[in-house]
Amino acid sequence: MSELLANIGFLQEGPFSVPRWEALFSNFGVLVDGALVTLLVASLGLALALALGTAIGVMSTSQWRVPRAFARGYVEFFQNTPLLIQVFMIYNALPIIYPRLFIPVIAIGIMGVGMYHGAYIAEVVRAGIQSIGRGQLEAAVSQGFSYVGAMRYIIIPQAMRVVLPPLTNQAVNLIKNTSVLAIIAGGDLMYAGDSFAGRFGHYGPTYIMVGLIYFLMCFPLAMLARRLEERTRAA
Amino acid sequence: MIKLVDVSKHFGSHEALKHVNLEVPTGQKLVIIGPSGSGKSTLIRCINMLEKPSSGQVIVDGVDLTALRAPVAKVRQQVAMVFQQFNLYPHKTVLENITLAPIVVCGVSRDEATESAYKYLDRVGLREKADKYPAQLSGGQQQRVAIARALNMHPKIMLFDEPTSALDPEMIQEVLEVIIDLAHGGITMVVVTHEMGFAKEAADRVIFLDDGLILEDGTPEHFFENPQHDRTKLFLSKILR
Ligand SMILES: Nc1ncnc2c1ncn2[C@@H]1O[C@H](COP(=O)(O)OP(=O)(O)OP(=O)(O)O)[C@@H](O)[C@H]1O
Ligand SMILES: [Mg+2]
Numbered sequence: 001m002s003e004l005l006a007n008i009g010f011l012q013e014g015p016f017s018v019p020r021w022e023a024l025f026s027n028f029g030v031l032v033d034g035a036l037v038t039l040l041v042a043s044l045g046l047a048l049a050l051a052l053g054t055a056i057g058v059m060s061t062s063q064w065r066v067p068r069a070f071a072r073g074y075v076e077f078f079q080n081t082p083l084l085i086q087v088f089m090i091y092n093a094l095p096i097i098y099p100r101l102f103i104p105v106i107a108i109g110i111m112g113v114g115m116y117h118g119a120y121i122a123e124v125v126r127a128g129i130q131s132i133g134r135g136q137l138e139a140a141v142s143q144g145f146s147y148v149g150a151m152r153y154i155i156i157p158q159a160m161r162v163v164l165p166p167l168t169n170q171a172v173n174l175i176k177n178t179s180v181l182a183i184i185a186g187g188d189l190m191y192a193g194d195s196f197a198g199r200f201g202h203y204g205p206t207y208i209m210v211g212l213i214y215f216l217m218c219f220p221l222a223m224l225a226r227r228l229e230e231r232t233r234a235a
Numbered sequence: 236m237i238k239l240v241d242v243s244k245h246f247g248s249h250e251a252l253k254h255v256n257l258e259v260p261t262g263q264k265l266v267i268i269g270p271s272g273s274g275k276s277t278l279i280r281c282i283n284m285l286e287k288p289s290s291g292q293v294i295v296d297g298v299d300l301t302a303l304r305a306p307v308a309k310v311r312q313q314v315a316m317v318f319q320q321f322n323l324y325p326h327k328t329v330l331e332n333i334t335l336a337p338i339v340v341c342g343v344s345r346d347e348a349t350e351s352a353y354k355y356l357d358r359v360g361l362r363e364k365a366d367k368y369p370a371q372l373s374g375g376q377q378q379r380v381a382i383a384r385a386l387n388m389h390p391k392i393m394l395f396d397e398p399t400s401a402l403d404p405e406m407i408q409e410v411l412e413v414i415i416d417l418a419h420g421g422i423t424m425v426v427v428t429h430e431m432g433f434a435k436e437a438a439d440r441v442i443f444l445d446d447g448l449i450l451e452d453g454t455p456e457h458f459f460e461n462p463q464h465d466r467t468k469l470f471l472s473k474i475l476r
Contacts, residue, residue, distance in 0.1 A: 135318060135320050135322040136322060136324065138318070138322065139318065139322035139324070140324075140336075141285070141308070141311065142283055142285060142311055142314075142316040143311065143315070143336035143340060143384075143388060144308050144309070144311045144312035144340040144341070144388075145336065145339070145340055146308055149339065149340070153335060153339060154324055157326050158325065158326050
């Protein structure tokens with residue numbers, strides 16, 4: 001009995017004590033601000049990743065060697081080096097090469113996740129394009145469409161159905177990966193949570209809450225991906 | 236209108252076309268016949284550069300398509316192709332299939348493209364299907380839409396690569412009738428087919444291709460009544476039982 005009472009002490013002190021939770025909730029605005037930065041970086045990063053991924057995915061299916069080689073190189077570089085190094089490169093190395101260049105940390109985050117996930121999306125787009133029968137491209141070019149025109153009007157709209165589920169999965173990964181910004185003081189959700197937790201040692205409640213907020217951003221997308229996948233399979 | 240000069244095509248070590256020379260004057264209805272694998276598709280696809288010849292020249296409407304930086308896309312607007320597998324755009328309605336390239340590629344106005352699209356849909360008897368998607372049509376109907384799509388480019392040349400080979404037997408006739416009707420007009424036509432009845436009725440000229448070589452070249456009468464080569468006689472005896 002006395003042992004049980006002693007254990008109730010975790011409500012008063014320890015990493016998950018009630019006062020720590022109270023402190024977190026009375027400073028909740030810090031996390032909200034961080035979450036907004038994360039959403040901003042994620043949405044602009046996704047836009048960049050989609051643009052890059054589509055362009056490079058189209059290049060990798062091209063009949064010409066040079067764009068194909070460029071696309072291959074891009075994808076292999078970004079897929080086979082850690083995102084963290086890419087972000088550090090932009091953060092540390094670029095200002096040495098161009099001392100007068102000033103890039104806001106948020107922009108570094110957008111470029112980092114945008115270019116990194118652009119490589120993955122390029123592979124998704126390539127697979128989508130290759131899933132469309134050759135006859136479609138032949139029909140289009142036989143009508144006088146250019147390669148890019150055929151892609152734009154004929155191939156990519158059809159490939160869209162196939163690539164939507166994996167694209168949504170990429171969006172989920174991209175949101176989670178914006179957390180690398182924390183390491184370069186990016187003001188994002190992970191950074192906001194970590195610096196708040198560090199100041200007073202409220203790690204337990206803060207990390208749980210930060211994790212929960214990431215989950216709330218990602219889970220609906222993951223559900224959407226699953227729904228889209230079921231729809232594609234049904235069709 | 237079409238001129239192939241010493242055209243060869245290799246696929247790896249396989250020679251699908253061997254120094255083919257062929258001239259098709261404006262308005263001619265040329266039918267290409269030959270056994271499977273003889274190079275018929277390769278030949279007709281060289282005319283619009285879906286296959287690039289390994290050597291030789293392809294000259295269409297006065298333009299050498301094998302020259303460096305030849306305006307291939309421009310010439311293709313004049314050379315419509317109808318495929319064995321139809322290759323309609325499945326994400327577009329019938330009407331959109333027929334109007335897309337005229338609007339986007341040729342710069343025709345939407346109204347004008349739509350008006351002529353209905354004209355050609357009437358011609359192939361499918362006006363009421365304008366708002367359907369290809370998957371909602373039978374094979375024969377899809378191929379007729381593909382022909383309307385080709386016609387709406389107002390081409391000078393029409394290429395058909397086995398347009399009825401993917402169809403159920405009961406649908407072959409409806410498609411052939413449309414093509415025969417076209418053959419009565421002035422357009423230059425090249426048709427790869429196994430339909431001997433069509434060759435007799437619609438062709439001005441028949442060539443017989445075997446193993447990448449043109450073995451026979453003449454009128455349908457010449458081809459069917461008086462073939463020169465044993466290979467041709469053998470082929471005809473098999474096909475005209
Ligand atoms: N893309 C390709 N790669 C390799 N070989 C090919 C390719 N296309 C055609 N060939 C070969 O070239 C030869 C001629 O092919 P082609 O398709 O022109 O024949 P075809 O006369 O149209 O036959 P079919 O009546 O079966 O359509 C065949 O031996 C074929 O295997
Ligand atoms: Mg063929």
